[in-house]
Amino acid sequence: MTAIRLPTTRSPGSVLGAAPGVTESAEAYRATGGHAGTTDPDALLRHLDASGLRGRGGACFPAAVKLRAVRDRGGAPVVVANGEEGEPGSVKDRWLLRARPHLVLDGLAHAAAITGAVRGYVYLSDPEAGASVRRALAEREPHLPVEVVETDHTYVAGEESAVVRRIDGGPALPTTKPPRPFERGVGGAPTLVSNVETLARIALTAAHPGLRRTIARSTLVTLSGGHSEPVLAEVPYGVPLRTLAAWHGTPAPGGALMGGLFGGLVDGRALDLPLEPDALAAAGTALGCGAIRFLAAGACPVATAADAVGHLAAESTRQCGVCVSGTAAIRDT
Incomplete structure (x- = not known):
């Protein structure tokens, strides 16, 4: 069981919230300033630019750059909250979806406003997180149509092209790039695939722009x-x-x-x-x-490395000969 430790000094800019062991209701979220933040999408994008917020999915790519790339493609974009964390040892994304679903959905709505998206998805594999998000969607006004898409938990299922492929009805396996999702994603539309912690920090920035640097x-x-x-x-x-x-x-x-x-x-x-x-x-x-x-x-670090390579070999997508044969060969060395 993973313990949760609150920061010593509580801040309205914290994604952990006031009661991290309890699922936050829509009423509790509004009471702490949720849904009442910056309404101008251009102003929020400037705040995100100035804060230097980076994505929390792994690559640390600047969030404002990613939002702007989808917005500038035009058309009818799609936004996706990616809550499928395949990296071993990580629990933050499923925790956010379980405990603070309204914060994530608020961030998704802000991302939709910035990009001009007309629909959204929450993508996950944890059944408890899925139930929490569905309850949260039933509690809020449906300004943005949002669908929950569940997948099997695998190492590669959260890779952004695998996310798009699964939402489109295929297997949760990566595809060759280009095109990348911001160019051609769900249903062929420009698509933002954003980690749920990134979206949570976007919502916090909207509600507390004066804390943008601390949040980022x-x-x-x-x-x-x-x-x-x-x-x-x-x-x-x-x-x-x-x-x-x-x-x-x-x-x-x-x-x-x-x-x-x-x-x-x-x-x-x-x-x-x-x-x-x-x-x-x-x-x-x-x-x-x-x-x-x-x-x-x-x-023993060698034993730790062997365990890691064994995990990678077991989780191979088996779409590339180098990965199938090479990773297994390293595992068996």
């Missing part, structure tokens, strides 16, 4: 490993990884597996790096989805 430079992390239970927390950029390890309960880790599997293994020297996308990228690793698994002192 805080992130959810799932901390695990060692002998302590996993923890979901919201932390500001810049905190050293070593501080997070001590806070989690792994005070002297030998290294870490970063971003689920996205950021790879780092040794103990990297633990003095700050939790900040550019600093991590410069060091050859990545924050990814925010899942960080600390290796207890004395743990």
Whole structure:
């Protein structure tokens, strides 16, 4: 069971909200300022540009750039809240959909207003999250038609072209690119596929534009490993990884597996790096989805790497010979 740790100082810009163990109702969401934020889509896009908000799905791509790319394609765009987190060790997206569905749906509505989208989807694999989103949709005014699409939980099911393919009725497997979803996505329309935490931070920025920088430079992390239970927390950029390890309960880790599997293994020297996308990228690793698994002192990094490669081999889409044969060969070495 993953524990939830609230920030020491509570802020209206926190995605964890006031009662993280309870599913937030529409009434509770409105009472904290929900649905009452910036109404001008152009103004909100400027706030997102100025804040430097990056996507939280793994690649850390600038959110405003992605929104603008879909908007500028014209036509009748589609927006998708992507809640299918395939990276091992990550729980933040399903937690947001379970506990704060109105925050995510509000962000989806703002994204639709910015891009000119006429319909939306919430894409997920967790049945409890799906039930929570459906209840939330029944509680709110249907300004934007939104459909919940469920898929099987796999490593690749959350990749954006796999999301589009599944919504269109196919398997949740990636397709060749180009075209990318912003060019041709669901039903052939320009499509924004946005991680649910990204959308939650868009909604918070709309409600609290004065906190835009704080909202953009805080992130959810799932901390695990060692002998302590996993923890979901919201932390500001810049905190050293070593501080997070001590806070989690792994005070002297030998290294870490970063971003689920996205950021790879780092040794103990990297633990003095700050939790900040550019600093991590410069060091050859990545924050990814925010899942960080600390290796207890004395743990074998080779065994950890072998487990990771084994998982990748088992989760191969089997659409590319290099992946099918190469990943399995590395696993069996």
